[in-house]
Amino acid sequence: MSATPPANLALNALLSDKVQIVNETIERLLAEQTQAQADLKKTLAYTLSAPGKRIRAVLLLWCCELIAGRDNAEALTAAAAIEMVHAYSLVHDDLPAMDDDDLRRGRPTCHVAFDEATAILTGDALLTLAFEILACSIADATRAVKLIAELARAAGPAGMLAGQVADLKAENTVGTVEALEYIHTNKTAKMFRAATVIGGLCGGANAEQSDALARYGLKIGLGFQIADDILDVCASSEQLGKTAGKDEQAAKCTYPAVVGIEKSKELERALAHDAIDALHIFDQKADNLRQLARALLEREK
Amino acid sequence: MSATPPANLALNALLSDKVQIVNETIERLLAEQTQAQADLKKTLAYTLSAPGKRIRAVLLLWCCELIAGRDNAEALTAAAAIEMVHAYSLVHDDLPAMDDDDLRRGRPTCHVAFDEATAILTGDALLTLAFEILACSIADATRAVKLIAELARAAGPAGMLAGQVADLKAENTVGTVEALEYIHTNKTAKMFRAATVIGGLCGGANAEQSDALARYGLKIGLGFQIADDILDVCASSEQLGKTAGKDEQAAKCTYPAVVGIEKSKELERALAHDAIDALHIFDQKADNLRQLARALLEREK
Numbered sequence: 001m002s003a004t005p006p007a008n009l010a011l012n013a014l015l016s017d018k019v020q021i022v023n024e025t026i027e028r029l030l031a032e033q034t035q036a037q038a039d040l041k042k043t044l045a046y047t048l049s050a051p052g053k054r055i056r057a058v059l060l061l062w063c064c065e066l067i068a069g070r071d072n073a074e075a076l077t078a079a080a081a082i083e084m085v086h087a088y089s090l091v092h093d094d095l096p097a098m099d100d101d102d103l104r105r106g107r108p109t110c111h112v113a114f115d116e117a118t119a120i121l122t123g124d125a126l127l128t129l130a131f132e133i134l135a136c137s138i139a140d141a142t143r144a145v146k147l148i149a150e151l152a153r154a155a156g157p158a159g160m161l162a163g164q165v166a167d168l169k170a171e172n173t174v175g176t177v178e179a180l181e182y183i184h185t186n187k188t189a190k191m192f193r194a195a196t197v198i199g200g201l202c203g204g205a206n207a208e209q210s211d212a213l214a215r216y217g218l219k220i221g222l223g224f225q226i227a228d229d230i231l232d233v234c235a236s237s238e239q240l241g242k243t244a245g246k247d248e249q250a251a252k253c254t255y256p257a258v259v260g261i262e263k264s265k266e267l268e269r270a271l272a273h274d275a276i277d278a279l280h281i282f283d284q285k286a287d288n289l290r291q292l293a294r295a296l297l298e299r300e301k
Numbered sequence: 302m303s304a305t306p307p308a309n310l311a312l313n314a315l316l317s318d319k320v321q322i323v324n325e326t327i328e329r330l331l332a333e334q335t336q337a338q339a340d341l342k343k344t345l346a347y348t349l350s351a352p353g354k355r356i357r358a359v360l361l362l363w364c365c366e367l368i369a370g371r372d373n374a375e376a377l378t379a380a381a382a383i384e385m386v387h388a389y390s391l392v393h394d395d396l397p398a399m400d401d402d403d404l405r406r407g408r409p410t411c412h413v414a415f416d417e418a419t420a421i422l423t424g425d426a427l428l429t430l431a432f433e434i435l436a437c438s439i440a441d442a443t444r445a446v447k448l449i450a451e452l453a454r455a456a457g458p459a460g461m462l463a464g465q466v467a468d469l470k471a472e473n474t475v476g477t478v479e480a481l482e483y484i485h486t487n488k489t490a491k492m493f494r495a496a497t498v499i500g501g502l503c504g505g506a507n508a509e510q511s512d513a514l515a516r517y518g519l520k521i522g523l524g525f526q527i528a529d530d531i532l533d534v535c536a537s538s539e540q541l542g543k544t545a546g547k548d549e550q551a552a553k554c555t556y557p558a559v560v561g562i563e564k565s566k567e568l569e570r571a572l573a574h575d576a577i578d579a580l581h582i583f584d585q586k587a588d589n590l591r592q593l594a595r596a597l598l599e600r601e602k
Binding site for chain 1: 304334336337338340341342345389393394396398413417418419421422424425427428430432434435437439442443445446447450453454456457458459462464465466467469470481487491598
C-alpha cells in the first residue's frame with residue numbers, strides 16, 4: 001500500500017526535498033524524551049511517524065532558506081514543533097466527540113489504534129511538547145519567545161481552535177461565504193501563516209520580508225483548505241489516506257457545499273495567484289514557494 | 302450554596318490572602334483575548350471562574366514574595382498561566398472517556414454544561430493560552446523561556462500527562478506503593494514543584510533557594526494528593542464540590558486503597574514535615590509556606 005495518495009503526486013514531489021530531515025528531527029526530539037511515560041512515548045511515535053505531507057514544516061524551512069540562504073537548527077526545531085501542533089489537532093479532531101474519524105494518513109486514528117482517553121492525552125502531550133522543545137532547544141531566548149508567541153496565537157482560541165469551534169457550530173446549518181472565510185482563516189490559514197512567519201524569523205527576516213511571508217502563508221493556507229474540501233468530494237478514501245466524503249456526511253460547511261465545485265476551484269486559483277503576488281519582493285529564490293502555490297491547483301486533477 | 306467546602310476551611314483561609322488578585326489577573330488576561338472566538342471566550346470564562354482554591358497560583362506568588370520581598374507582574378502572569386494549565390487538566394480529566402465526572406468545584410463540568418467537543422477544545426485552548434500569555438506578557442525573554450520550559454516539562458509527557466496515563470492504567474489493578482509514587486509525583490507533585498520554582502524564578506532566586514523551593518513543592522504536592530485521596534473516601538460530595546467516592550467506584554489506585562487510611566495519614570504527616578524541613582534555609586518569611594504544610598493535615602479532620 002502506498003503511503004502517498006496519487007492525487008497529491010505533484011505536491012508531494014515538491015515537498016519531498018525536506019520531508020526526510022523533518023522526520024529525522026522529529027524522531028531525534030522524541031528520542032530525547034527519555035523521561036516520558038513509556039505508553040505515551042509509543043503513542044507519540046505512532047502519531048508522529050504517520051506518513052504526513054509535512055507541508056507546514058517544509059514551508060517553514062523554505063522560508064528560512066529564502067531569507068538566510070539555508071535552513072538552520074532553530075528552523076528545524078520549529079518545523080518539528082509545528083508538526084507536533086498539527087498532529088495534536090488531528091488526533092483531537094478525529095475523536096468520536098469531534099469528527100469521529102477512523103482513518104488518518106492511511107492508518108487507524110489514535111483513538112482507534114489505542115483508546116479515547118489515550119488519544120486525548122496524546123494530543124495534549126503533542127501540544128505541550130511543541131512548546132517544551134521551542135523553550136528548551138532554541139538558543140536565542142528573544143527568538144524563542146517570538147516563535148512561541150507566534151505558534152500559540154496561531155493555534156489558540158483566536159486561531160486554529162476558533163476555527164474548530166466555528167466549524168463544529170456550522171455543521172447542519174446553511175453555510176455562508178462569510179462563515180467559511182472565518183473557519184478557513186482560523187482553522188487552517190493562521191497555522192500556515194505561523195509556519196511562513198516563523199521560518200522567516202528563524203532566517204532573520206526584516207519587517208517587509210516578514211509581512212510578505214505572512215501574506216503568502218495566509219493565502220496558501222486558505223487555498224490548501226479549499227483544495228482539501230474539493231478533494232474530500234472528488235477523491236477516494238484510498239487516494240486521501242483518510243475517509244472520503246466525510247464532509248458531506250457530517251453536513252460540514254465547505255466551499256463545495258456552499259458555492260459548488262466550479263466556483264471553489266475558481267477561488268482556489270485566485271488564492272494561488274494572490275499567494276504568488278505576495279512574493280513579488282523576492283527573486284527566483286522563492287520559486288519553490290511559487291511552485292507550491294501552483295501544485296495546490298494540481299491536487300484535484 | 303457555599304463555594305468553600307467546609308473540609309478545606311483552614312487551607313482556604315490561608316490561601317484567601319492571594320486568591321482575589323489571582324482571579325483578577327485571570328479575568329484581565331481573558332478580557333484581553335479580544336480576538337478569541339466568542340463561544341470559546343464563554344467556556345474559558347466558565348471554567349476559569351469556577352471557585353477553585355488556586356493553591357498552585359498562591360504558592361507561586363508566595364515563593365516570589367519570599368525571595369523578592371513582594372510579588373510582581375511576572376509572577377502574577379505566571380500564576381494565571383499555571384491555573385490555566387491546571388484548569389485544562391481538570392476539563393480533560395472530567396471527560397467521559399477519562400474520569401467521567403459531572404461535578405467540579407460545585408458546578409457542572411465543562412462537557413456537562415456545554416458538550417464533549419466543546420470541553421476538549423476548551424481544555425486545548427486553556428493549555429495554549431497559558432503558553433501564549435507567558436510568551437507575550439513577560440518582558441524579560443530569558444526569564445519567559447525559563448518559565449515556559451519549567452511549565453511545559455511539568456505538564457508534559459514526563460510530568461502531569463505521564464501521571465494521568467499511569468493513573469488510568471492502574472485502574473482495576475492491584476496497586477503498589479511504587480506505582481502510587483510514580484502517579485502522584487507526576488500527576489500532581491511536578492506541577493506543585495513548577496509553581497514553587499517558577500515563583501522563585503520570578504523573584505530572582507539563586508540556585509540554593511531554587512533547590513529548596515523545588516523540594517518543598519514536590520513534598521507539598523505529594524502530601525496534597527494523598528490528602529485529596531483521603532478526602533475522597535471520607536468527605537461528602539457537598540464538602541468536596543466534586544463527586545465523592547469516585548476513586549473507589551472507579552477502582553482507582555490510591556493510598557487509602559493500597560495502604561489504608563491510617564497509614565495514608567501517617568505518610569501525609571511525614572511529607573508535611575519533609576516540606577517544612579526543605580525550608581530550613583529561610584527565616585520566618587517562609588512561615589506561610591510552613592503553615593500551608595500544616596493546613597494540609599487539617600483538611601480531613
